[in-house]
Amino acid sequence: MPDANWTPQGDYTDIRYEVSANHGPELEPGAGPTPGSIAKITIDRPQVRNAFRPQTIVEIAHALDRAREDTTVGAIILTGEGPLAFCSGGDQQVRGDSGYLTDPDNPDRQPSGSSVGRFHVTDLQVQIRRCPKPVVAMVAGYAIGGGHVLHLICDLTIAADNARFGQTGPKVGSFDGGFGASVLVDAVGPKKAKEIWFLCRQYSAQEALSMGLVNTVVPLERLEAETVGWCEEMLANSPFALRLLKASFHAAEDGYAGLQQLAHDTNLLFYGNEEAQVGRDAYKQGRRPDFSVFPKRP
Numbered sequence: 001m002p003d004a005n006w007t008p009q010g011d012y013t014d015i016r017y018e019v020s021a022n023h024g025p026e027l028e029p030g031a032g033p034t035p036g037s038i039a040k041i042t043i044d045r046p047q048v049r050n051a052f053r054p055q056t057i058v059e060i061a062h063a064l065d066r067a068r069e070d071t072t073v074g075a076i077i078l079t080g081e082g083p084l085a086f087c088s089g090g091d092q093q094v095r096g097d098s099g100y101l102t103d104p105d106n107p108d109r110q111p112s113g114s115s116v117g118r119f120h121v122t123d124l125q126v127q128i129r130r131c132p133k134p135v136v137a138m139v140a141g142y143a144i145g146g147g148h149v150l151h152l153i154c155d156l157t158i159a160a161d162n163a164r165f166g167q168t169g170p171k172v173g174s175f176d177g178g179f180g181a182s183v184l185v186d187a188v189g190p191k192k193a194k195e196i197w198f199l200c201r202q203y204s205a206q207e208a209l210s211m212g213l214v215n216t217v218v219p220l221e222r223l224e225a226e227t228v229g230w231c232e233e234m235l236a237n238s239p240f241a242l243r244l245l246k247a248s249f250h251a252a253e254d255g256y257a258g259l260q261q262l263a264h265d266t267n268l269l270f271y272g273n274e275e276a277q278v279g280r281d282a283y284k285q286g287r288r289p290d291f292s293v294f295p296k297r298p
């Protein structure tokens with residue numbers, strides 16, 4: 001598998017943001033430019049098993065926006081620094097009585113809301129699901145607590161053979177009854193989801209694979225190559241088809257908000273259609289539109 005050849009971008013303290021050179025599977029020898037690039041967001045706090053504090057979430061959100069806006073990027077990898085953890089959830093050292101607070105060691109970089117406590121990860125979860133590009137969790141080591149929910153809401157999860165999964169909420173006085181419950185039920189079924197939350201056990205990568213929590217398990221040393229390979233396969237496919245598929249999968253789960261995204265995506269397609277342009281042009285020219293040439297499709 002080819003080297004992704006990452007180029008760092010941006011100025012972050014808690015994460016790294018990197019973009020691969022335009023690459024992908026050669027469609028045909030000498031076929032010219034390859035299908036696009038991959039963005040990689042790495043939580044870079046290995047000293048706390050990549051636990052997130054408010055600043056971390058703000059930075060992931062910023063990087064995700066950046067990847068979304070970059071029209072060369074066709075797939076996004078979310079991962080954690082080092083082999084020991086993908087993410088261990090909310091940083092319990094900065095957990096206040098009303099949410100997650102600013103880090104006393106880092107008072108200058110105080111994200112909005114963190115002086116009074118807030119759950120910054122709430123909006124990030126929605127942002128990952130809303131992102132019209134596939135987001136792939138690349139998991140080595142622990143994906144625990146809020147870190148487990150993060151991998152869960154990614155579209156795909158590629159796990160290293162040393163990965164360990166689980167929720168700790170009821171042990172540490174927390175729970176995620178949002179996507180952390182509903183998406184888990186969809187993935188593993190209600191009995192297993194309740195077991196995971198009620199007992200707070202940890203599960204091996206193979207156990208996670210057999211219960212449908214992850215897409216594949218590979219040796220740790222092959223984790224990135226395998227993840228990049230999966231991203232390349234998606235890069236070779238129609239980006240708009242992937243976008244619509246992601247929205248379609250979420251339409252029922254996310255209710256009106258899911259339908260709204262799917263509906264607006266069809267609007268986006270319709271704007272490129274002659275029938276929609278006839279309406280726009282007639283309005284701009286101050287005349288009645290003539291839609292008579294368009295079939296009333298059966």
Ligand SMILES: CC(C)(COP(=O)(O)OP(=O)(O)OC[C@H]1O[C@@H](n2cnc3c(N)ncnc32)[C@H](O)[C@@H]1OP(=O)(O)O)[C@@H](O)C(=O)NCCC(=O)NCCSC(=O)CCC(=O)c1ccccc1C(=O)O
Nearest residue numbers: 048049051088089090091092119120121145146168174176
């Ligand atoms: C992840 C472990 C199983 C790893 O174990 P191990 O390899 O033995 O390493 P340790 O020696 O335990 O840890 C090394 C070092 O890291 C520190 N650390 C680890 N995790 C955290 C953490 N989450 N916060 C702060 N610090 C952490 C640990 O203290 C050590 O430090 P030293 O100074 O070296 O001693 C294990 O570490 C573990 O179980 N960690 C805790 C996992 C956990 O309980 N996480 C929090 C769950 S609750 C949560 O994530 C918030 C929920 C949430 O996100 C949410 C939900 C719903 C709405 C909103 C929110 C939201 O916004 O937060």
